[in-house]
Amino acid sequence: MRIFVDAMGGDNAPQAPVEGAIEALRRFPQISIVLAGVLDAIEPLLTGADDVRDRIELVDAPEVITNEESPVMGVRRKTKSATVIGMLKLRDKEVDGFVSAGSTGAVLAGGMFRLGRIPGVERPALAPLMPNGKGYFLLIDCGANVDCQPHYLQQFGVMGDAYMRGVMGMEKPRIGLINIGAESEKGNALVKATYPLMEQAPYHFVGNVEARDITGDVADVLVTDGFAGNLILKFMEGLAGTLVDMLKKEMLADTRSKIGAVIAKPAFRRFKKLMDYTEVGGAPLLGVQGAVVKAHGSSNAHAMSCAIGQVIKMVDGHVVEIIEKGVAETVPQE
Amino acid sequence: MRIFVDAMGGDNAPQAPVEGAIEALRRFPQISIVLAGVLDAIEPLLTGADDVRDRIELVDAPEVITNEESPVMGVRRKTKSATVIGMLKLRDKEVDGFVSAGSTGAVLAGGMFRLGRIPGVERPALAPLMPNGKGYFLLIDCGANVDCQPHYLQQFGVMGDAYMRGVMGMEKPRIGLINIGAESEKGNALVKATYPLMEQAPYHFVGNVEARDITGDVADVLVTDGFAGNLILKFMEGLAGTLVDMLKKEMLADTRSKIGAVIAKPAFRRFKKLMDYTEVGGAPLLGVQGAVVKAHGSSNAHAMSCAIGQVIKMVDGHVVEIIEKGVAETVPQE
Numbered sequence: 094m095r096i097f098v099d100a101m102g103g104d105n106a107p108q109a110p111v112e113g114a115i116e117a118l119r120r121f122p123q124i125s126i127v128l129a130g131v132l133d134a135i136e137p138l139l140t141g142a143d144d145v146r147d148r149i150e151l152v153d154a155p156e157v158i159t160n161e162e163s164p165v166m167g168v169r170r171k172t173k174s175a176t177v178i179g180m181l182k183l184r185d186k187e188v189d190g191f192v193s194a195g196s197t198g199a200v201l202a203g204g205m206f207r208l209g210r211i212p213g214v215e216r217p218a219l220a221p222l223m224p225n226g227k228g229y230f231l232l233i234d235c236g237a238n239v240d241c242q243p244h245y246l247q248q249f250g251v252m253g254d255a256y257m258r259g260v261m262g263m264e265k266p267r268i269g270l271i272n273i274g275a276e277s278e279k280g281n282a283l284v285k286a287t288y289p290l291m292e293q294a295p296y297h298f299v300g301n302v303e304a305r306d307i308t309g310d311v312a313d314v315l316v317t318d319g320f321a322g323n324l325i326l327k328f329m330e331g332l333a334g335t336l337v338d339m340l341k342k343e344m345l346a347d348t349r350s351k352i353g354a355v356i357a358k359p360a361f362r363r364f365k366k367l368m369d370y371t372e373v374g375g376a377p378l379l380g381v382q383g384a385v386v387k388a389h390g391s392s393n394a395h396a397m398s399c400a401i402g403q404v405i406k407m408v409d410g411h412v413v414e415i416i417e418k419g420v421a422e423t424v425p426q427e
Numbered sequence: 428m429r430i431f432v433d434a435m436g437g438d439n440a441p442q443a444p445v446e447g448a449i450e451a452l453r454r455f456p457q458i459s460i461v462l463a464g465v466l467d468a469i470e471p472l473l474t475g476a477d478d479v480r481d482r483i484e485l486v487d488a489p490e491v492i493t494n495e496e497s498p499v500m501g502v503r504r505k506t507k508s509a510t511v512i513g514m515l516k517l518r519d520k521e522v523d524g525f526v527s528a529g530s531t532g533a534v535l536a537g538g539m540f541r542l543g544r545i546p547g548v549e550r551p552a553l554a555p556l557m558p559n560g561k562g563y564f565l566l567i568d569c570g571a572n573v574d575c576q577p578h579y580l581q582q583f584g585v586m587g588d589a590y591m592r593g594v595m596g597m598e599k600p601r602i603g604l605i606n607i608g609a610e611s612e613k614g615n616a617l618v619k620a621t622y623p624l625m626e627q628a629p630y631h632f633v634g635n636v637e638a639r640d641i642t643g644d645v646a647d648v649l650v651t652d653g654f655a656g657n658l659i660l661k662f663m664e665g666l667a668g669t670l671v672d673m674l675k676k677e678m679l680a681d682t683r684s685k686i687g688a689v690i691a692k693p694a695f696r697r698f699k700k701l702m703d704y705t706e707v708g709g710a711p712l713l714g715v716q717g718a719v720v721k722a723h724g725s726s727n728a729h730a731m732s733c734a735i736g737q738v739i740k741m742v743d744g745h746v747v748e749i750i751e752k753g754v755a756e757t758v759p760q761e
Binding site: 117166225226236239240241271273280282284303304305306307308309318319320321323324325326327328329330331332333334335336339340342343344346347348349350352354355356357358359361363364 | 510513559560570573599605607614615616618627637638639640641642643652653654655658659660661662663664665666667668669670672673674676677678680681683684686688689690691692693694697698
C-alpha cells in the first residue's frame with residue numbers, strides 16, 4: 094500500500110509530517126510513502142531513517158497553498174503543490190491514500206476538483222472522530238459545507254455509516270441527527286426537512302440527538318450541517334481548555350487543594366490523554382474517490398503517524414466502495 | 428416593585444417557585460410578589476412565611492401549559508394559565524416583571540401575543556448569561572428563533588447591548604458574531620449577510636468570534652441564530668457534565684488519585700459553583716414590552732429567587748426602554 098504524505102502542510106511542517114512518515118513506516122510494515130514537498134527542506138530530516146529509507150519516494154513539490162489564500166484559486170494555480178500532486182496521484186491510482194495537515198480548504202478543493210466525487214455524492218464532508226469518554230463518535234460535516242440541503246445531510250449519514258463499518262468495524266452504527274429537541278417536529282427548516290429523509294435511508298437512524306447528549310454515547314455518527322458541526326468541534330476544543338484552566342486555577346487557590354492536585358496527577362494525565370483526539374488521527378474527507386485524511390493543523394509527528402494509520406484503515410476497510418454502494422442505494426433512481 | 432411569579436412552572440413546581448418567591452421577598456425588601464397558580468397547592472407552602480405574607484398576592488390560575496402541547500395553542504386556549512395571566516398583567520402595568528420556569532414555548536408565545544413586542548423589534552430572543560471562568564457572557568438567541576434573517580441578528584446585538592448596559596452596568600459591551608472563522612468573509616449565508624449590518628449598528632461590534640473562543644472572554648454579548656445558540660447552550664451543559672464524569676472516573680481508578688481527589692475537594696466544590704449558572708438567574712426574553720425572565724426548568728428555590736433578582740435588575744436598569752431607543756436608532760426610517 095502506498096500513502097501520499099504532504100510534507101509541507103501544518104504548523105509544524107516539514108518536521109512533523111516527515112518524522113510522522115518515518116514513525117508510520119516503522120509502525121506499519123505493509124506501506125510505502127510518497128513524501129512531497131520542498132526537497133531541500135525534507136532531505137536533511139531523513140538522516141537516521143536508513144532503516145525505512147528505501148520505502149520513501151520523494152517528490153518535488155515546491156509550491157505551498159497557504160491558509161491565507163483562496164483554496165479554489167490555490168488548487169487551480171499551484172499545480173506544483175503537494176495537495177494538487179497528491180490528489181492527482183490518488184485519482185490515477187499511483188497511491189492508495191492521502192494525508193495532509195495543510196489548508197483544510199485546499200484539501201477540500203483538491204478533493205472536489207482534482208480527485209473528484211464518488212458518483213451520486215452531492216457534497217463531500219469532513220468527519221472527525223471525537224471522544225465522548227466511552228469511545229468515539231463521528232461528527233459529519235464539520236465545515237466543508239456551511240450551507241446545506243436536506244439531501245446532503247441524508248448522504249452524510251450514508252458516508253458516516255460506511256466509515257464506522259469499514260474503519261471501526263461496527264456492524265450497525267447508530268446514526269443521529271443533531272437537533273435542538275428530541276421530537277421529530279423540532280428544529281429549524283433544514284433539520285425538519287432532513288428528518289423524514291433520514292428515516293427512509295438505508296442505515297440505522299436513531300432520530301434527533303440534542304446537543305446535551307452529543308457526548309453522551311447515544312449515537313455513533315452525528316449528522317449536522319458544516320456550520321453547526323464546525324461550531325461544535327471548535328467549541329469542544331475551547332470549552333475543554335477553559336474547564337481545565339478553571340479547575341487548575343481552583344486547584345492552586347489553596348494549599349490543601351494544591352497538595353491534592355499533585356497526588357491526583359496520574360488521573361489528570363489519563364484524562365488529558367482521553368481528550369487528546371490526535372491519537373485517532375485526523376478528519377477523513379468522505380465522498381471523494383479515494384482515502385483522504387486531513388490531519389489537524391497543529392499535528393506533531395505522532396499525530397501525523399496516527400493520521401497515516403487512519404488512512405490505511407480506510408483503504409483496508411473499503412470505505413470508498415461502501416460509500417459508493419450506499420449512495421447508489423439512497424439516490425432516487427431516475 | 429411588583430413581580431409576577433408563575434407558581435406552576437418547572438420540574439419542581441409548585442415548591443421551588445413558591446419557596447423561591449419567599450426567599451426573594453426576604454432578600455429584596457423593595458418588592459412584592461404576585462404568585463399565580465393552583466391555590467390549593469400553593470397555600471400550604473406559605474406556612475412559615477408569615478414575615479413576608481403581606482407582600483404576597485395570590486392569584487388563581489388553575490390551568491397549566493405543559494411542555495408537551497403547542498405553545499401557541501396553549502396560550503390561545505388556556506386563558507386561566509399563570510403564563511397568560513402574568514403576561515396580561517405585565518402588559519397592563521399591574522406588575523413590573525414576570526418570572527416563570529415553565530414551558531419556554533409558552534413564555535415566548537405569551538410574550539409575543541399577549542404582552543407584545545417593543546415597536547420595531549422583529550423577533551424577541553432568549554438570552555441566558557453563561558459562565559466563561561472570568562465572568563459571564565450573554566448568548567443571544569438561544570432558541571426563540573431557529574430560522575433567522577440577517578436583520579434579526581443585527582437587532583439581537585441591540586438587545587444584548589441594552590441588557591449588559593442596563594443590568595450588568597457595562598459602559599460599552601463588546602458585541603461579537605459567532606462564526607466558524609475570524610475573517611469577515613467566513614461563514615454561512617446568514618452570518619456573511621449579517622456581518623456588514625452589525626458593522627453599521629450603534630454598538631461596539633468586535634467582529635466574528637470563533638467557537639473555540641466562546642468561553643475565552645473575547646466578547647460580552649455573543650450573537651447567533653436560535654438553532655446554533657441552543658446547540659451551544661445545551662452542548663455546554665452536556666459537555667461540562669461529561670468532562671467532570673470522565674475526570675471523576677479517572678480519579679477513582681487508582682488509590683493515589685482517589686486520595687488526591689478527597690484532599691482537593693474544596694477546589695472541586697468551587698469549580699462546580701463557578702459552572703452553576705443558576706446563580707445568575709434564568710434567560711431574559713428580550714424584545715418584548717416588559718421585563719420577562721425564563722428560569723431553567725430544573726430550577727430549585729434558590730435559582731428561582733435569583734431569577735426574581737434578575738428581573739428586578741432588568742426593571743431598575745430600564746432594559747426595555749434602552750432596547751426601544753436602540754431599535755429606533757437602528758431600524759431604517761421609512
